Amino acid sequence: MEIKRKIVEGASELFHKYGVRSVSMDDIARHLSMSKKTVYQYYKDKDELVTIGMSLHMEKEKEEYQEIESKAHDAIEEMAMLSTCLRRDLRDINHSLLFDLQKYHPKAWQVWLNFKNDFIKNSISDNVKRGMEQGLFRKDVDPEVMAILRVEQVQMAFDDRIFPADKFDFREVQIDFFDHFIHGLVNEKGKKLLDKYLEQENNSKTITTTHEN
Structure with missing residues (x-):
């Protein structure tokens, strides 16, 4: 149903922008210019909305990741494209999102854990193996260990106990983690290719900014 979607x-959209806990059913109804009664006709409570919304978002992420994997010419271009995707996705997301899910919405939290521990981890492990086969990544790393490290980095950057919001911008922390991760993987040949892709990305940003101004 269109209205349900x-x-x-x-x-x-509100959960990602403001966090889950701070958004009420009244806020959702007001944002959609409809009555709260209409919202409750389709969803029994906020928890159901959070869980279904998280599931749909994860499916969208899967499609995006798979499209990147199919388009990338090599493992480093795949990582560079994922970096661009990460920067875009983090632009409007609230740092408390994962904490809210973990504490108040266990079903939605499990959706995230399944996505993180299955799809993302496997995707990263496959990418590392691909980069090693292509002679772009170091041969002395364990793909599974690298994959676990990466998914835990993503989650850790959201943890306000480790990176308090009044001191750190979690978006910058995520980007720093990603940059450190990819630079730790590449060998000399891979570093040259990575620099090439990063330069192309920076040039693309410059052109976009010029056009916007």
Whole structure:
């Protein structure tokens, strides 16, 4: 149903922007310009909205990741494209999102854990293996260990106990983690290719900014 999809997408937009705990059903109804009664006709409570919204978001992420994997010419271009994707996705996300899920919405939290521990981890492990086969990544790393490290980095950057919001911008922390991760993987040949892709990305940003101004 179109209206059902509209509700969950509108709610998810608010959850990502403001965090889950701070968004009420009244806020969702107001954001969608509909009555709260209408929202409750399709979803029994906020927890259901959060869980379904998280599931839909993860499916969208899977499609995006798979498209990048199919388009990338090599493992480093795949990483560079994922970096661009990460920067875009983090632009409007609230740092408390994962904490709210873990503490108040266990079903939605499990959706995230499944996505992190299965899909993302396997995707990263496959990428590392691909880079090693292509002679772009170091041969002395364990793909599974690197994959676990990377997924835990993503989650750790959201943890306000480790990176308090009044001291760190979690978006910058995520980008620093990613840059450190990829630079720790590449060998000399891979570093040259990585620099090439990063230069192309920076040039693309410059052109976009010029056009916007």
